[in-house]
Amino acid sequence: SRSKEPFSPECPPKVSFYSCGPTVYDFAHIGNFRAFLTYDVLKRWLTFLGFDVEHVCNLTDIDDKIIARIARDGVSLQELTDKYAAAFFEDLDALNVMPADAYPRATEYIGPIEDMVKSLLSSSAAYEENGSYYFDVSKSAKYGRLARLDIEGMQDGASEGGGMSSSEDFEKRSPRDFALWKAYKPQDGDVSWTTSLGKGRPGWHIECSAMIREFFGDSVDLHAGGIDLVFPHHENEIAQSEAVTGKQFCRHWVHNGFVNVNNEKMSKSKGNFLTLRGTFKTPLEVRAFRYFVVTSQYRMPLNFSPEALAASKSALQRLDRFRTAVFEAAVSLGPASSEDAPSPEIQALVESCLDNLQVAMNDDLNTPRASASLFTLMKKAQPQLPDLTAADIALVSSALDTFNRVLGVFYDLPLSYFGSDEEPAPVPPHILELVHLRAEAKDKKDWATADQLRDDITAAGYAVKDVKGGDPVISKLED
């Protein structure tokens, strides 16, 4: 909804959570991933609070874009959608997104979709025209409430998939009506299902309503999606489902804002439709993207830029260094004995940071404030690290774990994510020092020393290659 409201699931501690997933016809872009990261933080926080979240995220594996891709690439629907579903799961894994309990695909729910359309027909909420079935929006008194639409003033209601006029627009009684089932057309190729509705395929909106009904019954506690889905997608889901059940479809809606790239809207024509694997080249960059998204207010538009990524990278590196220092202190001090208690100062610091986390997250997932609290912990504890006892360190370490349960920013990417070209290990400082000395020797035209240093570098297992007008390139020699 447009306002903050207390969260009240129907049967606590159980929470039914449905999120609109990707259309698996191509790699998802960073705007899509903002949505999946928003769902992830929401789910992590509810789980942290003790709710038992059952999360279902659909995969749209049939629509106009998919049919166009199949025709273009000469592959089957299964081949195309399996490929991009697999890529989607790899990307989620790389972003440390907790898996949903189920990822149902639209094509696996043709039966429930058919049942729902028949139920809408029997109550005259839907009508048939040339083998296609449409929802009659005039039968839905509450239509437009979620998106606060001015229904009377609405003139256009172009068909789903981008405003191109189609046979659909001539068949619909009103431009606001939307397709539940689309009659087979020759351009659909061999993509069709034969049901009691005739030969054809489901519309987009009905799949989410049908799946929610299959998994959760008449009503879902929490339904999430990008802000672009409010209208018409979620509005249509409400209309269909409530026309069938007569009950409130969804108790709480969560919508995340857009991602812009360099202050421009992402679009295929501008070539700024950034995918995860095309944009981020190292594990740190992928984690920095997660950090960037999850520490921003989810409802606001988010502007992605190289500067924003660099800032997130450096913030994350600072946190990484702090966390490593805490680990190292824990190792060198050994376990705290049972009599040791943390100092009152450290106790007070950790308590106030964790309280802040709780207050922030309970305030409509105020993650900027939550991450500020993590930074406070770091800034105040870091200078004291050399003086802390094992009990102090254990407390700080467990506080870091708590923050990480919620924000999920400290993790290792799956090794396979970047394929064979893994991130090269950093060059050790003593090698960098030798390279530096060699450059100085060369500047002084002290060739003997420069050659000697090159031999030393080679003996240490590294190669140094001079680059005209730039820093020398250092690479590890193969064993």
Ligand SMILES: [Zn+2]
């Ligand atoms: Zn949906």
